[in-house]
Amino acid sequence: MVRAMTILITGTAGFIGFHLARVLLARGERVVGFDSVNDYYDPTLKEARLAVLATEPGFVMVRGDLADHEAVLALADRFPAIDRIVHLAAQAGVRYAEVNPWAYIDANAMGQVAILELARRLKRLSHVLYASSSSVYGGNTKLPFSETDPVERPFSLYAATKRGAELTAASYAHLYGIPATGLRFFTVYGPWGRPDMAAFLFAKAIVEGRPITVYGEGKLKRDFTYVDDIVAGLLGCLDAGPAVAARPDLPGGPPHRVYNLGNHRSELLSRYIALIEQALGRQAVIDNKPTPRADVPETYADITRAREDFGFDPKTPIDVGIPRFVAWFRTWIGG
Numbered sequence: 001m002v003r004a005m006t007i008l009i010t011g012t013a014g015f016i017g018f019h020l021a022r023v024l025l026a027r028g029e030r031v032v033g034f035d036s037v038n039d040y041y042d043p044t045l046k047e048a049r050l051a052v053l054a055t056e057p058g059f060v061m062v063r064g065d066l067a068d069h070e071a072v073l074a075l076a077d078r079f080p081a082i083d084r085i086v087h088l089a090a091q092a093g094v095r096y097a098e099v100n101p102w103a104y105i106d107a108n109a110m111g112q113v114a115i116l117e118l119a120r121r122l123k124r125l126s127h128v129l130y131a132s133s134s135s136v137y138g139g140n141t142k143l144p145f146s147e148t149d150p151v152e153r154p155f156s157l158y159a160a161t162k163r164g165a166e167l168t169a170a171s172y173a174h175l176y177g178i179p180a181t182g183l184r185f186f187t188v189y190g191p192w193g194r195p196d197m198a199a200f201l202f203a204k205a206i207v208e209g210r211p212i213t214v215y216g217e218g219k220l221k222r223d224f225t226y227v228d229d230i231v232a233g234l235l236g237c238l239d240a241g242p243a244v245a246a247r248p249d250l251p252g253g254p255p256h257r258v259y260n261l262g263n264h265r266s267e268l269l270s271r272y273i274a275l276i277e278q279a280l281g282r283q284a285v286i287d288n289k290p291t292p293r294a295d296v297p298e299t300y301a302d303i304t305r306a307r308e309d310f311g312f313d314p315k316t317p318i319d320v321g322i323p324r325f326v327a328w329f330r331t332w333i334g335g
């Protein structure tokens with residue numbers, strides 16, 4: 001019998017961490033969750049996600065902050081069986097740094113070091129996966145974005161800390177041989193989604209009859225990726241193992257690699273809004289605003305590398321994903 005994995009997932013109360021934990025538990029793996037359950041957005045939603053996970057026998061939750069290094073390192077003594085880490089906890093959002101820049105350094109920069117130091121202490125550890133972001137491509141104009149493109153023009157502190165986390169992982173791979181894989185997610189949406197992101201913000205304003213704030217006259221373009229496709233990518237990467245193990249053509253280098261996880265379609269924001277309106281059966285009142293400096297004009301993922309290395313194959317166009325999001329949203333605001 002194949003032994004189940006024991007996976008530490010950070011950011012388990014968050015949008016993507018919740019979905020990943022659910023799928024891993026359903027297939028019989030053991031999951032240790034770690035999250036501060038902070039109030040960057042409504043913690044009621046985070047608690048509701050955790051309440052779903054709490055019904056699963058293979059799930060243990062630890063509440064703690066990444067900035068509390070001792071609490072993170074203590075996980076090695078408490079759960080020595082951890083053999084994989086999926087590090088998703090972070091201060092997300094590109095605009096919030098104007099309000100609280102420190103949160104990005106504590107969670108994304110210091111947090112990455114805390115997780116990699118934990119990795120050094122876990123004797124059975126075989127792979128660290130961590131969330132990076134399409135925002136690392138900043139103002140790049142060559143499309144689609146490829147992992148071999150330069151990433152030296154971050155438009156936001158968030159993007160800078162995500163790029164920093166990649167370089168930190170590369171240094172730990174070089175110094176200590178810790179196999180690590182960075183996944184650059186492209187605008188993730190779906191059921192249980194974040195209240196600070198476009199789909200939720202727009203749906204809520206439309207339902208409440210308030211205007212929606214639209215940047216760049218709806219001409220911004222995003223590679224919108226349905227959450228189930230992201231989870232499938234994470235599972236593919238977990239099952240394939242670290243890149244150097246999966247790729248005999250990459251011997252000798254540090255066991256670190258980054259991958260784009262996107263839908264491989266660049267869509268106009270105006271089309272995304274139209275699909276939300278259609279699913280809600282209500283028209284939005286639009287309040288046009290200039291694009292904030294932290295927002296990039298377009299994102300578009302070249303996913304060849306993830307397809308080749310672990311069979312990444314996103315299947316959900318936004319005309320399928322948005323109605324699913326809206327169906328969940330209706331139950332969430334109704335209940």
Ligand SMILES: NC(=O)c1ccc[n+]([C@@H]2O[C@H](COP(=O)([O-])OP(=O)(O)OC[C@H]3O[C@@H](n4cnc5c(N)ncnc54)[C@H](O)[C@@H]3O)[C@@H](O)[C@H]2O)c1
Pocket residue numbers: 010011012013014015016017034035036037038046064065066067087088089090091092093106107111131132133134184185186187188189194
């Ligand atoms: N959702 C997207 O579109 C998207 C796109 C690119 C990258 N990402 C990255 O993917 C990861 C998951 O994103 P998400 O959308 O699920 O975000 P989320 O905000 O829903 O989840 C992040 C979780 O991390 C926790 N957290 C934050 N700071 C912490 C700290 N200091 N200590 C412990 N826990 C802390 C939060 O409480 C939250 O539950 C993040 O690293 C994010 O930057 C997300």
